[in-house]
Amino acid sequence: MTRQAIIIGGGPAGLTAAYELLTRTDIHPIVIERSDYMGGISRTVQYKGNRMDIGGHRFFSKSERVMNWWLKQLPQEQPGQSEKDDDVMLVRGRKSRVYFLRRFFDYPIQLSKATLGNLGPVRTVRIGFSYLWSLMFPIREVENLEQFFINRFGRELYLTFFKSYTEKVWGVPCHKISAEWGAQRIKGLSIRKAIAHFVKQSGKKEGDISQKETETSLIEQFLYPKFGPGQMWEKVAKEVVELGGEIITNLNVTNVEVRDGRVIAVSGLSVDGAERRFTGDEFLSTTSVKELVSAIRKGAGDVPENVTEVADNLEYRDFIAVGLLVDRLKVSEPNGKVGELIADNWIYVQEPDVLIGRLQVFNNWSPYLVADQSKVWLGAEYFCYEGDELWTRSDHEMAKLAADELAKIDIIDRDCVRDAVVVRMAKTYPAYFGIYDRFQEVRSYLDSIPNLYLVGRNGMHKYNNQDHSMLTAMTAVDNIIAGRRDKANIWDVNTEQDYHETKAKQRD
Numbered sequence: 001m002t003r004q005a006i007i008i009g010g011g012p013a014g015l016t017a018a019y020e021l022l023t024r025t026d027i028h029p030i031v032i033e034r035s036d037y038m039g040g041i042s043r044t045v046q047y048k049g050n051r052m053d054i055g056g057h058r059f060f061s062k063s064e065r066v067m068n069w070w071l072k073q074l075p076q077e078q079p080g081q082s083e084k085d086d087d088v089m090l091v092r093g094r095k096s097r098v099y100f101l102r103r104f105f106d107y108p109i110q111l112s113k114a115t116l117g118n119l120g121p122v123r124t125v126r127i128g129f130s131y132l133w134s135l136m137f138p139i140r141e142v143e144n145l146e147q148f149f150i151n152r153f154g155r156e157l158y159l160t161f162f163k164s165y166t167e168k169v170w171g172v173p174c175h176k177i178s179a180e181w182g183a184q185r186i187k188g189l190s191i192r193k194a195i196a197h198f199v200k201q202s203g204k205k206e207g208d209i210s211q212k213e214t215e216t217s218l219i220e221q222f223l224y225p226k227f228g229p230g231q232m233w234e235k236v237a238k239e240v241v242e243l244g245g246e247i248i249t250n251l252n253v254t255n256v257e258v259r260d261g262r263v264i265a266v267s268g269l270s271v272d273g274a275e276r277r278f279t280g281d282e283f284l285s286t287t288s289v290k291e292l293v294s295a296i297r298k299g300a301g302d303v304p305e306n307v308t309e310v311a312d313n314l315e316y317r318d319f320i321a322v323g324l325l326v327d328r329l330k331v332s333e334p335n336g337k338v339g340e341l342i343a344d345n346w347i348y349v350q351e352p353d354v355l356i357g358r359l360q361v362f363n364n365w366s367p368y369l370v371a372d373q374s375k376v377w378l379g380a381e382y383f384c385y386e387g388d389e390l391w392t393r394s395d396h397e398m399a400k401l402a403a404d405e406l407a408k409i410d411i412i413d414r415d416c417v418r419d420a421v422v423v424r425m426a427k428t429y430p431a432y433f434g435i436y437d438r439f440q441e442v443r444s445y446l447d448s449i450p451n452l453y454l455v456g457r458n459g460m461h462k463y464n465n466q467d468h469s470m471l472t473a474m475t476a477v478d479n480i481i482a483g484r485r486d487k488a489n490i491w492d493v494n495t496e497q498d499y500h501e502t503k504a505k506q507r508d
Contacts, residue, residue, distance in 0.1 A: 003027045005480075006266055006278050008253050009286030011040025012466050013456030015236045016069075017284050017473035022243040025481060029245045030278055031237075032266070034252040037230070038237040040286075041428055041457075042466055044230030045323075047421040049371030052323050052379055054425055056346050056360055057229040059089060060222040061467035065474065067223075073235050074225055087235065089223040090366055095343045098161055099359075100350035102410055104331070107348060109161060114334065123160070130154035145432075146174035148182035164350050168357040169383045170317055170431065178432040181463065226368050229466070251276060253287065258301035263452050266295070282480055284473070286456035288427050289442060290314045306438075307445045313435040314442075314461060318391060319428035320382040322402035323362075325375050327416040341376060354405040355390070356380050375418065380406065386426045395422040430461040443491070450485040460491070468494035 005021055007014045010033030018029040037043050045052040061067050070089070077088040098105040103118045116124050131154035139147045145166065149158040166174055225231040237247055253268040267277035285292050293311035297303050328339040336342075347359040360379035362369040370377045380402035384390040393401070399420035407414040439461060446454055453476040454460045456469040464472065471493045479489070 003282070004280040005029045005282040005284065006280035007031045007284045007286070008266065008292075009033060009040065009456065009459070010035075010038050010233075010237065010247060010249070011286055011456060011469070012042050012233065013459060013469040013473040014284065014286045015039075015233055015240060016470040017455060017477055018240045018245050018247075019236055019243075020474055020477040021480075022240060022245050024477065027282065027480070029240070030280070031240065031245065031247045032251050032253055032268070032278065033247065033249045034268075036249050038247075039230045039233035041319075041425055042229040042233060044228030045321075045421075045423050047323060048419065050323065050325065050362070050377050051228045051369040052321060052362065052421075052423065053228045053360065053365055053369070054321055054423060055319065055381070055428070056358075056365070056379075057224075057466055058094065058222040058345075059224055059229075059232075059466075063467060063471060066467045066470055069470070070223065070232065073239075074232060076223060077226075086226055087231075088226055090226055091221055092224045092345070092365065093221050093343070094345060095364070096346050096348065097344055098165075098348045098350050099409070099411075100161065102351075104347075105161070107161075109157070119160075123156070127154060127156040127160065130156035142179045144175045144179055145177040145182050148179040149174065152182070161350060164352045165348050165357060168349075168355070169429065170433070171383065171385065172433055176433050178436060181432040224366055226366060228366065228369055248276070254295055255299040256283075256292065256295040256301065257299040258296055258449060261449065263449060265299075267299075282451050282453070284453045284455055284459075284476055286459040286469075288314075288316065288430075288458040289446070289454070289461045290316075292446070292454075292459075293442065304445060307442050310435050310438045310442050314439070315431035315434045315436070316386070316427040316458075317429035317431055318384050318386045319425045320384060320390065320398060321423045321425070322380040322382070322398055323421040323423070324378045324380060324399070324402055324406070324412075324417055325372075325419040326378060326412050327375065327418065328412075329376055330410055330412050349409070351409050354409055355382060356402065356405045357383050359406070359411065378406075378412075383429070391424065395420075398422045427458055430458060430463060432463070436461075447487045453479070453487065453490065455490065462491075462494070464494055 005027050007017050007029055010031050014031055015038065018031050021027045021029045041055050042057050043054060045054060059070055074087055074089045077090055096107050098107045101118065105115055105118060106112065109115060134151055134154045138151045142148050142151060149162050163174060170177055241247060250271040251268050253266050255267045256263060257265045263283040265277055265279040267275060269275055290311050293303060293307060297308065329342060330338065331342060332338045332340055333342055341363055342361065343364060344361050345364050349356050349359060358381040362377040362379060367373060382390060399422060403414060403417045406412045446452060455472040455476050457464045460472065472490050475490045475493060
Protein backbone atom coordinates (compact mmCIF):
# COMPACT_ATOMS: atom_id res chain seq x y z
CA MET A 1 0.00 0.00 0.00
CA THR A 2 1.11 3.59 -0.64
CA ARG A 3 2.70 5.27 2.36
CA GLN A 4 1.01 8.45 3.50
CA ALA A 5 2.37 11.65 5.08
CA ILE A 6 0.14 14.01 7.04
CA ILE A 7 1.37 17.61 7.03
CA ILE A 8 -0.15 20.06 9.51
CA GLY A 9 -0.09 23.55 8.00
CA GLY A 10 -0.09 25.01 4.48
CA GLY A 11 2.65 27.61 4.89
CA PRO A 12 6.07 27.59 3.19
CA ALA A 13 7.38 24.63 5.21
CA GLY A 14 4.25 22.50 4.83
CA LEU A 15 3.86 23.09 1.10
CA THR A 16 7.58 22.59 0.49
CA ALA A 17 7.42 19.25 2.29
CA ALA A 18 4.42 18.15 0.22
CA TYR A 19 6.08 19.13 -3.06
CA GLU A 20 9.36 17.43 -2.11
CA LEU A 21 7.55 14.20 -1.17
CA LEU A 22 5.63 14.18 -4.45
CA THR A 23 8.66 14.83 -6.66
CA ARG A 24 11.17 12.65 -4.81
CA THR A 25 9.20 9.76 -3.26
CA ASP A 26 6.10 7.62 -3.71
CA ILE A 27 4.67 8.89 -0.41
CA HIS A 28 1.22 10.48 -0.70
CA PRO A 29 1.03 13.82 1.20
CA ILE A 30 -2.09 15.32 2.73
CA VAL A 31 -1.75 18.96 3.80
CA ILE A 32 -4.23 20.10 6.46
CA GLU A 33 -4.63 23.89 6.73
CA ARG A 34 -6.89 25.62 9.25
CA SER A 35 -7.50 28.71 7.07
CA ASP A 36 -8.80 29.07 3.54
CA TYR A 37 -5.56 30.52 2.13
CA MET A 38 -2.07 29.22 1.38
CA GLY A 39 1.28 30.51 2.58
CA GLY A 40 0.69 31.23 6.27
CA ILE A 41 2.25 34.59 7.06
CA SER A 42 3.83 34.48 3.56
CA ARG A 43 0.43 35.18 2.05
CA THR A 44 -0.77 38.05 -0.11
CA VAL A 45 -3.86 39.86 1.19
CA GLN A 46 -6.02 41.52 -1.47
CA TYR A 47 -8.09 44.63 -0.76
CA LYS A 48 -9.89 46.60 -3.48
CA GLY A 49 -7.28 45.74 -6.08
CA ASN A 50 -4.35 46.45 -3.77
CA ARG A 51 -2.17 43.68 -2.37
CA MET A 52 -0.44 43.44 1.02
CA ASP A 53 2.63 41.41 1.91
CA ILE A 54 2.18 40.56 5.60
CA GLY A 55 5.57 41.16 7.21
CA GLY A 56 7.59 41.69 4.03
CA HIS A 57 9.17 38.68 2.31
CA ARG A 58 12.38 39.02 0.34
CA PHE A 59 13.03 36.02 -1.86
CA PHE A 60 16.73 35.76 -1.13
CA SER A 61 18.73 32.89 0.33
CA LYS A 62 22.34 31.86 0.70
CA SER A 63 21.12 28.36 -0.13
CA GLU A 64 21.33 27.57 -3.86
CA ARG A 65 18.89 24.74 -3.22
CA VAL A 66 16.21 27.19 -2.12
CA MET A 67 17.00 29.78 -4.82
CA ASN A 68 16.77 27.14 -7.56
CA TRP A 69 13.55 25.78 -6.05
CA TRP A 70 11.93 29.22 -6.14
CA LEU A 71 13.06 29.92 -9.69
CA LYS A 72 11.69 26.58 -10.85
CA GLN A 73 8.27 27.71 -9.70
CA LEU A 74 8.49 31.34 -10.83
CA PRO A 75 11.41 32.12 -13.19
CA GLN A 76 13.21 35.45 -13.07
CA GLU A 77 11.76 38.11 -15.38
CA GLN A 78 13.99 38.75 -18.39
CA PRO A 79 14.68 42.07 -20.18
CA GLY A 80 12.10 42.71 -22.89
CA GLN A 81 9.70 40.12 -21.47
CA SER A 82 6.03 40.95 -21.93
CA GLU A 83 4.25 42.54 -18.97
CA LYS A 84 1.47 40.06 -19.63
CA ASP A 85 3.69 37.27 -18.29
CA ASP A 86 2.50 37.03 -14.70
CA ASP A 87 4.28 33.91 -13.41
CA VAL A 88 7.63 35.62 -12.90
CA MET A 89 9.96 36.93 -10.20
CA LEU A 90 10.95 40.58 -10.37
CA VAL A 91 14.44 41.75 -9.39
CA ARG A 92 13.96 44.43 -6.77
CA GLY A 93 16.41 46.79 -5.14
CA ARG A 94 16.63 46.53 -1.36
CA LYS A 95 16.52 49.63 0.78
CA SER A 96 15.55 49.87 4.39
CA ARG A 97 16.22 52.69 6.81
CA VAL A 98 15.78 53.57 10.45
CA TYR A 99 13.50 56.51 11.23
CA PHE A 100 14.74 58.25 14.36
CA LEU A 101 14.75 61.88 15.53
CA ARG A 102 12.29 62.44 12.62
CA ARG A 103 15.15 61.67 10.23
CA PHE A 104 16.25 58.76 8.07
CA PHE A 105 19.36 56.70 8.83
CA ASP A 106 20.66 54.02 6.48
CA TYR A 107 20.27 50.47 7.75
CA PRO A 108 22.62 48.80 8.36
CA ILE A 109 24.17 51.95 9.80
CA GLN A 110 26.85 53.47 7.56
CA LEU A 111 29.50 55.91 8.73
CA SER A 112 28.52 58.35 6.01
CA LYS A 113 28.47 62.14 6.07
CA ALA A 114 24.66 62.07 6.20
CA THR A 115 24.64 59.68 9.18
CA LEU A 116 27.20 61.72 11.10
CA GLY A 117 25.29 64.92 10.33
CA ASN A 118 22.01 63.46 11.56
CA LEU A 119 23.59 62.18 14.77
CA GLY A 120 25.48 65.35 15.58
CA PRO A 121 29.07 65.55 16.87
CA VAL A 122 28.34 64.80 20.54
CA ARG A 123 26.32 61.63 19.92
CA THR A 124 28.79 60.51 17.22
CA VAL A 125 31.74 60.79 19.61
CA ARG A 126 29.84 58.88 22.30
CA ILE A 127 29.02 56.10 19.81
CA GLY A 128 32.65 55.87 18.70
CA PHE A 129 34.09 55.64 22.22
CA SER A 130 31.36 53.23 23.28
CA TYR A 131 32.15 50.91 20.36
CA LEU A 132 35.88 50.98 21.12
CA TRP A 133 35.14 50.22 24.78
CA SER A 134 33.10 47.16 23.76
CA LEU A 135 35.96 45.96 21.55
CA MET A 136 38.51 46.30 24.36
CA PHE A 137 36.31 45.14 27.25
CA PRO A 138 33.58 42.85 25.86
CA ILE A 139 31.04 41.19 28.14
CA ARG A 140 32.44 37.68 28.61
CA GLU A 141 29.29 35.79 29.56
CA VAL A 142 26.61 36.94 27.11
CA GLU A 143 23.24 35.76 28.42
CA ASN A 144 20.71 38.24 27.05
CA LEU A 145 19.97 40.25 23.93
CA GLU A 146 21.04 43.58 25.43
CA GLN A 147 24.51 42.17 26.14
CA PHE A 148 24.65 40.70 22.63
CA PHE A 149 23.89 44.10 21.06
CA ILE A 150 26.36 45.94 23.30
CA ASN A 151 29.17 43.53 22.47
CA ARG A 152 28.42 43.78 18.75
CA PHE A 153 27.77 47.54 18.39
CA GLY A 154 28.59 49.31 21.66
CA ARG A 155 26.11 50.58 24.23
CA GLU A 156 25.46 53.98 22.60
CA LEU A 157 24.69 52.55 19.15
CA TYR A 158 22.47 49.93 20.78
CA LEU A 159 20.51 52.61 22.64
CA THR A 160 20.27 54.78 19.52
CA PHE A 161 19.23 52.28 16.85
CA PHE A 162 18.21 48.92 18.35
CA LYS A 163 16.63 49.18 21.79
CA SER A 164 13.29 50.91 21.08
CA TYR A 165 12.37 48.95 17.94
CA THR A 166 13.36 45.58 19.44
CA GLU A 167 11.30 46.21 22.57
CA LYS A 168 8.31 47.23 20.43
CA VAL A 169 8.57 43.88 18.63
CA TRP A 170 8.82 41.76 21.76
CA GLY A 171 7.04 43.81 24.40
CA VAL A 172 9.72 43.14 27.02
CA PRO A 173 13.09 44.76 27.81
CA CYS A 174 16.05 43.49 25.80
CA HIS A 175 17.78 42.22 28.95
CA LYS A 176 14.92 39.71 29.39
CA ILE A 177 15.32 38.24 25.87
CA SER A 178 17.70 35.35 25.20
CA ALA A 179 20.92 36.21 23.35
CA GLU A 180 20.02 33.29 21.07
CA TRP A 181 17.63 35.60 19.21
CA GLY A 182 20.49 37.90 18.22
CA ALA A 183 22.76 35.02 17.29
CA GLN A 184 20.05 33.71 14.97
CA ARG A 185 18.59 36.89 13.50
CA ILE A 186 21.61 39.11 12.92
CA LYS A 187 24.39 36.51 13.19
CA GLY A 188 27.39 37.96 11.34
CA LEU A 189 26.26 41.58 11.10
CA SER A 190 28.70 43.99 12.74
CA ILE A 191 30.19 47.42 12.16
CA ARG A 192 33.32 45.80 10.73
CA LYS A 193 31.34 43.72 8.23
CA ALA A 194 29.19 46.69 7.23
CA ILE A 195 32.31 48.71 6.39
CA ALA A 196 33.88 45.77 4.52
CA HIS A 197 30.68 45.33 2.53
CA PHE A 198 30.65 49.02 1.57
CA VAL A 199 34.20 48.71 0.18
CA LYS A 200 33.45 45.43 -1.59
CA GLN A 201 30.42 46.81 -3.42
CA SER A 202 32.59 49.02 -5.62
CA GLY A 203 33.83 45.92 -7.47
CA LYS A 204 30.54 44.00 -7.60
CA LYS A 205 29.32 42.72 -10.95
CA GLU A 206 26.06 44.28 -12.04
CA GLY A 207 23.08 41.93 -12.15
CA ASP A 208 24.49 39.36 -9.69
CA ILE A 209 21.41 38.24 -7.77
CA SER A 210 23.05 35.37 -5.86
CA GLN A 211 24.98 37.46 -3.27
CA LYS A 212 25.81 34.16 -1.59
CA GLU A 213 28.72 35.52 0.40
CA THR A 214 26.77 38.59 1.55
CA GLU A 215 25.38 38.92 5.06
CA THR A 216 21.58 38.81 4.72
CA SER A 217 21.10 42.25 6.27
CA LEU A 218 23.47 43.76 3.67
CA ILE A 219 22.03 42.43 0.41
CA GLU A 220 21.46 45.00 -2.34
CA GLN A 221 18.68 43.27 -4.29
CA PHE A 222 16.32 40.33 -4.10
CA LEU A 223 13.75 38.40 -6.12
CA TYR A 224 10.06 39.01 -5.57
CA PRO A 225 6.93 37.42 -7.09
CA LYS A 226 5.08 39.85 -9.34
CA PHE A 227 1.95 39.74 -7.17
CA GLY A 228 3.52 39.18 -3.77
CA PRO A 229 4.63 36.11 -1.77
CA GLY A 230 1.21 34.46 -1.84
CA GLN A 231 1.60 34.03 -5.59
CA MET A 232 4.47 31.60 -4.96
CA TRP A 233 2.55 29.48 -2.48
CA GLU A 234 -0.69 29.46 -4.44
CA LYS A 235 1.34 28.18 -7.41
CA VAL A 236 3.02 25.49 -5.29
CA ALA A 237 -0.33 24.43 -3.80
CA LYS A 238 -1.77 24.06 -7.29
CA GLU A 239 1.18 21.89 -8.34
CA VAL A 240 0.85 19.75 -5.22
CA VAL A 241 -2.74 18.93 -6.17
CA GLU A 242 -1.87 18.37 -9.84
CA LEU A 243 0.88 15.94 -8.82
CA GLY A 244 -1.62 13.90 -6.79
CA GLY A 245 -1.32 15.37 -3.32
CA GLU A 246 -4.26 16.55 -1.23
CA ILE A 247 -4.84 19.89 0.47
CA ILE A 248 -7.61 20.13 3.04
CA THR A 249 -8.52 23.71 4.04
CA ASN A 250 -10.65 25.11 6.87
CA LEU A 251 -9.79 22.19 9.12
CA ASN A 252 -8.16 22.77 12.50
CA VAL A 253 -6.18 19.80 13.85
CA THR A 254 -7.09 19.37 17.52
CA ASN A 255 -6.09 15.75 18.21
CA VAL A 256 -2.81 13.95 17.51
CA GLU A 257 -2.94 10.26 18.40
CA VAL A 258 0.31 8.73 19.69
CA ARG A 259 0.34 4.97 20.31
CA ASP A 260 3.37 2.87 21.27
CA GLY A 261 5.61 5.89 20.81
CA ARG A 262 4.51 6.72 17.26
CA VAL A 263 1.92 9.05 15.74
CA ILE A 264 -0.84 7.04 14.06
CA ALA A 265 -3.45 9.68 13.16
CA VAL A 266 -4.64 13.28 13.49
CA SER A 267 -8.17 14.62 13.61
CA GLY A 268 -9.96 17.93 13.79
CA LEU A 269 -13.10 19.88 13.13
CA SER A 270 -14.00 21.52 9.83
CA VAL A 271 -15.86 24.84 9.65
CA ASP A 272 -19.18 23.01 9.32
CA GLY A 273 -18.51 21.13 12.57
CA ALA A 274 -17.76 17.78 10.95
CA GLU A 275 -14.93 15.77 12.48
CA ARG A 276 -12.36 14.24 10.13
CA ARG A 277 -9.59 11.79 10.95
CA PHE A 278 -6.46 11.05 8.90
CA THR A 279 -4.11 8.13 9.42
CA GLY A 280 -0.55 8.15 8.12
CA ASP A 281 2.97 6.77 8.27
CA GLU A 282 4.93 10.04 8.55
CA PHE A 283 3.76 13.27 10.20
CA LEU A 284 5.17 16.77 9.74
CA SER A 285 3.97 19.62 11.94
CA THR A 286 4.22 23.36 11.28
CA THR A 287 1.60 24.31 13.86
CA SER A 288 2.76 25.98 17.06
CA VAL A 289 4.52 23.74 19.56
CA LYS A 290 2.00 24.81 22.21
CA GLU A 291 -0.92 23.62 20.06
CA LEU A 292 0.86 20.43 19.01
CA VAL A 293 1.53 19.28 22.58
CA SER A 294 -2.06 20.15 23.51
CA ALA A 295 -3.33 18.07 20.56
CA ILE A 296 -1.20 15.09 21.66
CA ARG A 297 -2.73 15.30 25.13
CA LYS A 298 -6.24 15.47 23.66
CA GLY A 299 -5.37 12.44 21.56
CA ALA A 300 -4.73 10.55 24.83
CA GLY A 301 -0.98 10.77 24.42
CA ASP A 302 1.16 10.26 27.53
CA VAL A 303 2.94 13.63 27.69
CA PRO A 304 5.39 14.13 30.61
CA GLU A 305 4.28 16.80 33.09
CA ASN A 306 7.39 18.93 32.57
CA VAL A 307 6.81 18.97 28.80
CA THR A 308 3.20 20.03 29.29
CA GLU A 309 4.29 22.79 31.67
CA VAL A 310 6.83 24.24 29.24
CA ALA A 311 4.65 23.94 26.14
CA ASP A 312 1.63 25.51 27.83
CA ASN A 313 3.70 28.52 28.88
CA LEU A 314 5.58 29.21 25.65
CA GLU A 315 4.96 32.78 24.55
CA TYR A 316 4.32 34.31 21.13
CA ARG A 317 4.21 37.84 19.80
CA ASP A 318 1.31 38.67 17.53
CA PHE A 319 1.06 41.08 14.64
CA ILE A 320 -1.32 43.67 13.21
CA ALA A 321 -0.81 45.19 9.76
CA VAL A 322 -2.73 48.32 8.77
CA GLY A 323 -2.85 49.00 5.04
CA LEU A 324 -3.14 52.72 4.35
CA LEU A 325 -3.77 54.19 0.91
CA VAL A 326 -2.50 57.79 0.83
CA ASP A 327 -2.18 60.50 -1.80
CA ARG A 328 1.47 61.22 -1.08
CA LEU A 329 4.17 61.16 1.58
CA LYS A 330 5.37 64.10 3.59
CA VAL A 331 8.95 62.79 3.74
CA SER A 332 11.34 62.81 0.79
CA GLU A 333 14.81 61.73 -0.27
CA PRO A 334 17.70 64.12 0.60
CA ASN A 335 17.73 65.66 -2.88
CA GLY A 336 14.14 64.84 -3.79
CA LYS A 337 10.90 66.73 -3.70
CA VAL A 338 8.17 66.36 -1.10
CA GLY A 339 5.43 64.17 -2.56
CA GLU A 340 7.79 61.97 -4.57
CA LEU A 341 7.97 58.32 -3.64
CA ILE A 342 10.87 57.38 -1.38
CA ALA A 343 12.88 54.24 -2.25
CA ASP A 344 12.42 52.18 0.92
CA ASN A 345 10.92 48.69 1.02
CA TRP A 346 10.42 49.16 4.73
CA ILE A 347 11.32 51.59 7.48
CA TYR A 348 12.17 50.67 11.07
CA VAL A 349 10.45 53.21 13.31
CA GLN A 350 12.76 53.75 16.25
CA GLU A 351 10.76 56.72 17.59
CA PRO A 352 9.75 55.90 21.19
CA ASP A 353 6.69 58.20 21.23
CA VAL A 354 4.63 56.00 18.85
CA LEU A 355 3.59 52.34 18.94
CA ILE A 356 4.17 51.64 15.24
CA GLY A 357 7.20 49.41 14.79
CA ARG A 358 7.77 49.21 11.05
CA LEU A 359 6.38 50.74 7.88
CA GLN A 360 6.26 49.05 4.48
CA VAL A 361 6.02 50.88 1.16
CA PHE A 362 4.32 48.30 -1.03
CA ASN A 363 4.92 50.29 -4.23
CA ASN A 364 8.63 49.46 -3.88
CA TRP A 365 8.11 45.73 -3.38
CA SER A 366 6.25 45.45 -6.68
CA PRO A 367 4.30 48.06 -8.65
CA TYR A 368 1.73 45.34 -9.27
CA LEU A 369 0.72 45.43 -5.60
CA VAL A 370 -0.83 48.86 -6.13
CA ALA A 371 -3.98 49.38 -8.20
CA ASP A 372 -3.52 53.15 -8.67
CA GLN A 373 0.10 54.11 -9.29
CA SER A 374 -0.64 57.73 -8.37
CA LYS A 375 -1.23 56.61 -4.76
CA VAL A 376 1.14 55.34 -2.09
CA TRP A 377 0.18 52.00 -0.52
CA LEU A 378 1.62 51.65 3.00
CA GLY A 379 1.70 48.89 5.57
CA ALA A 380 1.92 50.10 9.18
CA GLU A 381 2.99 47.23 11.43
CA TYR A 382 2.20 46.78 15.12
CA PHE A 383 3.34 44.08 17.54
CA CYS A 384 1.15 42.91 20.41
CA TYR A 385 -0.18 39.94 22.35
CA GLU A 386 -3.32 38.18 21.21
CA GLY A 387 -6.16 39.47 23.36
CA ASP A 388 -4.39 42.56 24.71
CA GLU A 389 -5.65 46.14 24.40
CA LEU A 390 -4.09 46.72 20.99
CA TRP A 391 -5.24 43.37 19.54
CA THR A 392 -8.85 43.94 20.61
CA ARG A 393 -9.20 47.42 19.15
CA SER A 394 -11.70 47.68 16.33
CA ASP A 395 -10.50 47.95 12.74
CA HIS A 396 -11.63 51.58 12.72
CA GLU A 397 -9.60 52.33 15.86
CA MET A 398 -6.50 50.63 14.48
CA ALA A 399 -6.75 52.45 11.16
CA LYS A 400 -7.12 55.76 13.00
CA LEU A 401 -4.15 54.97 15.26
CA ALA A 402 -1.89 54.21 12.27
CA ALA A 403 -2.89 57.35 10.41
CA ASP A 404 -2.53 59.52 13.51
CA GLU A 405 0.90 58.13 14.41
CA LEU A 406 2.32 58.48 10.90
CA ALA A 407 1.13 62.07 10.88
CA LYS A 408 2.59 62.66 14.35
CA ILE A 409 6.09 61.62 13.20
CA ASP A 410 5.79 63.62 9.94
CA ILE A 411 5.61 60.68 7.49
CA ILE A 412 2.22 61.71 6.05
CA ASP A 413 -0.35 64.46 6.31
CA ARG A 414 -3.45 63.16 8.11
CA ASP A 415 -5.86 64.42 5.45
CA CYS A 416 -4.04 62.47 2.68
CA VAL A 417 -5.41 59.08 3.84
CA ARG A 418 -7.97 57.69 1.38
CA ASP A 419 -8.63 54.14 2.61
CA ALA A 420 -7.49 51.56 5.15
CA VAL A 421 -7.70 47.86 5.94
CA VAL A 422 -6.58 45.90 9.04
CA VAL A 423 -5.12 42.36 9.08
CA ARG A 424 -4.33 40.42 12.27
CA MET A 425 -1.94 37.46 12.42
CA ALA A 426 -1.67 35.40 15.61
CA LYS A 427 1.52 33.62 16.76
CA THR A 428 3.69 35.46 14.25
CA TYR A 429 6.85 35.52 16.37
CA PRO A 430 7.84 32.66 18.71
CA ALA A 431 9.30 34.34 21.80
CA TYR A 432 12.79 33.82 23.20
CA PHE A 433 11.94 34.73 26.78
CA GLY A 434 9.82 33.50 29.68
CA ILE A 435 10.00 29.72 29.93
CA TYR A 436 11.92 29.46 26.64
CA ASP A 437 15.15 28.55 28.44
CA ARG A 438 13.52 25.16 29.11
CA PHE A 439 12.45 24.58 25.52
CA GLN A 440 14.96 21.73 25.16
CA GLU A 441 12.68 19.61 27.37
CA VAL A 442 9.87 19.90 24.82
CA ARG A 443 12.17 19.39 21.88
CA SER A 444 13.66 16.22 23.37
CA TYR A 445 10.22 14.71 23.93
CA LEU A 446 8.86 15.54 20.47
CA ASP A 447 12.08 14.47 18.74
CA SER A 448 11.80 11.09 20.47
CA ILE A 449 8.66 10.32 18.43
CA PRO A 450 10.37 8.77 15.38
CA ASN A 451 7.76 9.54 12.70
CA LEU A 452 7.04 13.12 13.83
CA TYR A 453 9.05 15.98 12.30
CA LEU A 454 8.84 19.57 13.48
CA VAL A 455 9.47 22.06 10.64
CA GLY A 456 8.95 25.77 9.98
CA ARG A 457 8.89 28.80 12.27
CA ASN A 458 6.10 27.91 14.70
CA GLY A 459 6.62 24.19 14.23
CA MET A 460 10.07 24.53 15.80
CA HIS A 461 9.40 27.64 17.93
CA LYS A 462 12.36 29.13 16.08
CA TYR A 463 12.34 32.55 14.41
CA ASN A 464 13.09 31.19 10.93
CA ASN A 465 12.89 33.19 7.74
CA GLN A 466 10.95 31.79 4.80
CA ASP A 467 14.01 30.11 3.25
CA HIS A 468 15.05 28.56 6.55
CA SER A 469 11.53 27.18 7.02
CA MET A 470 11.74 25.61 3.57
CA LEU A 471 15.14 24.11 4.34
CA THR A 472 13.82 22.48 7.50
CA ALA A 473 11.09 20.83 5.40
CA MET A 474 13.56 19.75 2.73
CA THR A 475 15.85 18.29 5.38
CA ALA A 476 12.94 16.42 6.99
CA VAL A 477 12.12 14.84 3.61
CA ASP A 478 15.82 13.97 3.17
CA ASN A 479 15.63 12.15 6.50
CA ILE A 480 12.45 10.31 5.58
CA ILE A 481 14.03 9.12 2.33
CA ALA A 482 17.21 8.04 4.15
CA GLY A 483 15.29 6.40 7.00
CA ARG A 484 17.01 8.75 9.45
CA ARG A 485 15.08 9.32 12.68
CA ASP A 486 17.58 11.64 14.35
CA LYS A 487 16.32 15.24 13.94
CA ALA A 488 19.53 17.14 14.79
CA ASN A 489 20.21 18.18 11.18
CA ILE A 490 16.76 19.81 10.98
CA TRP A 491 17.51 21.91 14.06
CA ASP A 492 20.91 22.84 12.60
CA VAL A 493 19.24 24.85 9.82
CA ASN A 494 19.78 28.60 10.37
CA THR A 495 22.63 28.33 12.82
CA GLU A 496 25.89 30.27 12.64
CA GLN A 497 26.95 28.10 9.70
CA ASP A 498 25.71 28.98 6.24
CA TYR A 499 23.24 26.09 6.24
CA HIS A 500 24.16 22.68 4.94
CA GLU A 501 26.63 23.80 2.24
CA THR A 502 29.11 25.17 4.78
CA LYS A 503 28.67 22.17 7.01
CA ALA A 504 29.28 19.83 4.08
CA LYS A 505 32.50 21.68 3.26
CA GLN A 506 33.63 21.30 6.86
CA ARG A 507 33.10 17.54 6.68
CA ASP A 508 35.01 17.36 3.39
